[in-house]
Amino acid sequence: MTMNRETLINSILAVALVAVPLIALGMDEPFIITLATKVAIFAMAGVGLNLVLGYGGLVSFGHAAFFGIGGYAAGILASHALNYEPIMESPFLIEGTTQMIIIWIVALVVSAFVALVIGAITLRTSGVYFIMITLAFAQMIYYFAISWPAYGGEDGLSIYVRNGFPGLNTLDPISYFGLCAAMLGLAMLFSAVLIRSRFGLALQGARQNAQRMTAVGIAPFRIRLVAFVVSAMITALAGALYADLNRFVSPTMLSWHMSGEIMVFVILGGVGRLFGPLAGAALYIILEHLLGGVWEFWQLPLGVLLLIVVLFARGGLVGVLAGERKHA
C-alpha cells in the first residue's frame, strides 16, 4: 500500500516538474521556467548526495566541492574557448570548449578523481569526524578558488554565451529546462537501478550494521568509497548545469552554505527516498521565491520547517505524504 502511495507522490512530483514550466511557457513567464530549471539542477545535486547520505548513511558536509568543480569545469573550459587561449600547450595541447558534452566528461572525471582522494581519507573516519573532514576538504577547495586569480578569484567567472548541446538552442529557457530535466531523470534512473543492485544492497547494509557486513566478509570501506565517487560525479554534473544556467561560476558554489543547501534538499524531501531531493529542492525554491520576495528573513521559517522534519518526520516531505518506507 505504502509503495503505491509513494509511487503516486513520485508521479505527481515528476508531472509537476514538467507541467509547471510548460504552463509558464504558455503564459510567457520565462522566470518561472528558470526557477523550474533551478529545481531540476538542485534536485540532481541532491540525488548525488542522497546516494551517500540517504542510502549509505554518510553525512557528507562537503558536496559543494563537487558541485563547484562541475561549475568550474564549465566556466574554465568556456572561458578558454572564448579567449582562444589553450589551457595548456605542453606536453600536449588542451583547448577550451563550449560543448556541454565535453564539459560534462571533464566534470565527471575531475570530480571522480577528487572524490577518490577525499573519500579515501575521510571514509576512514565516521560520525562527526566524517562531517567535519568532508567540510574541511570542501573549504580547502573553496579557499583555493578564491585565491586563484587566473579564473576570477573571489569575483568568479562569467560564461558569456551558454555552452552548446548538439541540436538544441540552449539559450532558449524551455529547451535548457528540458535538457536539465532529462539529466535529472537519468540521474534518478541510474540511482534507482544502483540501489536495487548487489552494490546497492551492500551500500545499504553498510549503513545499517557495519559489524554484520564485516562478519559476512564484505569490507564497508570499498563499498562506501565507490558510492562516494559516484555520488560526487552526479553532483558535479549538476554543478556544470548550474554554472551554465547562471552563465556564471564563483566560489559561492564551493562554499559550505552550498553544501548545507544540498543537504537541506535531501533532508527536507526525504533521506533515502528516490524522489526526496526533487521534493526538497522544489519546496526550497518555492519557499525562497514566495517568502523571499516579501520577507528578507524567509530562511527563518525554513529553519523551523527543517527542525520539524528532523525531529518529527525523518522521512521528509515524501515520507510524510507516502508513509513509512518498506524494506529497501
Add this chain to the structure above:
Amino acid sequence: MPDAILSLSNVTKQFGSLLASDNVTLDLRSGEIHALIGPNGAGKSTLIKQVAGEITSDSGDIHFDGQHINALDAVARSRMGLARTFQVSSLMPEFSVLQNVMLARQSVSGKIFRFFKPVLGDKSLVEPAMAQLERVGLADRAQMRAADVSHGERRQLEMAVALALEPKAFLLDEPMAGMGPEGSKRLTGFLDELRAQAPILLVEHDMDAVFALADRISVLVYGRVIATGTVEEIRGNDDVKRAYLGEDA
C-alpha cells in the same frame, strides 16, 4: 593435531590490568562440537572476537585451515570460511529476512560490485538464500523486515546467515540466548546435525545443550583454560566443580 581446522596456541589479550585471555590453547577438529564454557566475564566472547579477527591478540598464534591468520582482519577471515554468530543478534534491521541472507550469499559469490542487475530478481542469490531460510524454518518470514520478527526468529536468522556463508567452521556465541526451552531443544537438534557439515566452536550458557552436544568442552575461568576434555571428564573434574559448577555440584 593433524585434523584440527582451527587451532589457538598461547593466545593472550590484556585490557589494562584485566587479562581477558591468558595463554589460551585449544583446537577445533573436523566433525566436532567444541564447547567453551565458563562463568560470566571469563573471556569467552573476547576469545571468539579474537578468533573472528575483531580484536587483535597481544600474543599467541591462530591457525585456520592450514594458514597462520594472525595478520588477517575479520573480513578476510570470514572469506576464508570462518562464520560467526553474535551473542546479541546483529542483523540488518531494515532489510527483509531474505535480504539479510542474500547479503551473505553475495559475499560468497564474490561479486559485489555489480551495479545494474536488480538483486531481488537474481536467482543465483535468492534461491540459495531461501534454501537456508527453509533449513532454519524461517521461509515463511522471508519477506518480513528483520526488525519486525520475534527475538527467537532473529536468532534463527543469525544461524541462516552463518549457514549461507558455507563456512569451514562455525563460531557460535550463545546461539541459545533467550530462545526458550522449545527453541533451545530444536536448535540443539539442529546443531547436532550441523557438526557433520562443519565443526562448531560453541560458547553457550545452557548446560543441558552443552552436555548434550559437545564432543569436547573447554572451561574458561579468568581468561584461562582450566580444563579441556569430554563431557564425562569435565563433569568429574574437581577444579571445574570448584571454579564453575559450584562447590556442591
